[in-house]
Amino acid sequence: MSNAASRPTAEQLRAELRRIDRKHGSSAFVRVLLAILALLIVAGVLVTVLLPGYVIYGDSMAPALNEGDIVLCLPNASLRSEDIIAFRYGERILIKRVIGRPGDTVEITPEGNVLLNGVLLPEPYCSSPAQGATDFEYPLTVPARCYFVLGDRRGSSVDSRNSILGFIHEDQIIGRIVAVIWPLNKFSIKR
Numbered sequence: 001m002s003n004a005a006s007r008p009t010a011e012q013l014r015a016e017l018r019r020i021d022r023k024h025g026s027s028a029f030v031r032v033l034l035a036i037l038a039l040l041i042v043a044g045v046l047v048t049v050l051l052p053g054y055v056i057y058g059d060s061m062a063p064a065l066n067e068g069d070i071v072l073c074l075p076n077a078s079l080r081s082e083d084i085i086a087f088r089y090g091e092r093i094l095i096k097r098v099i100g101r102p103g104d105t106v107e108i109t110p111e112g113n114v115l116l117n118g119v120l121l122p123e124p125y126c127s128s129p130a131q132g133a134t135d136f137e138y139p140l141t142v143p144a145r146c147y148f149v150l151g152d153r154r155g156s157s158v159d160s161r162n163s164i165l166g167f168i169h170e171d172q173i174i175g176r177i178v179a180v181i182w183p184l185n186k187f188s189i190k191r
Helices: 002-006 010-050
Strands: 053-055 070-075 084-089 092-100 105-108 114-116 146-150 173-182
Touching: 084 146, 092 105, 092 114
Parallel strands: none
Antiparallel strands: 053 070, 070 173, 084 092, 084 173, 092 146, 105 114
């Protein structure tokens, strides 16, 4: 009889099972939450290291990139004509569009049209053609390990047309812009 008296009732068993479910359910939730948080931290660190972000200052790349836009950059990417890149110039980081690669011939006409290797470069991204401030004689050949870069808003861009900036050596290049992540309405992935 004492055995039967020490047994829990069905209601006591149900109450104990509910308590165990709550205890394990809440700890499982906490474990999942911590795992998600850890993944977000790891992803944030990886993105920061592998894809550094930059804020656009100025309007030389408008309308493609405007002041305040935040972009991600892919280091060590292969570069093609028309890619947008980030590079070091002194203590600053500039963002411009690649026009000429090593060995290419670049010519800018007095009207502001750009010829790459003798062929007119269609530039739908360019706000308006302009020769801009230049102290080079065209055509010119891009030296080995260097790039010729231009801003999209040619009238207000300091770029390779002027010897102040000149050709960009590959050692100055941080990488190719691969995404606009802010503002959200401009979010886009670039080739």
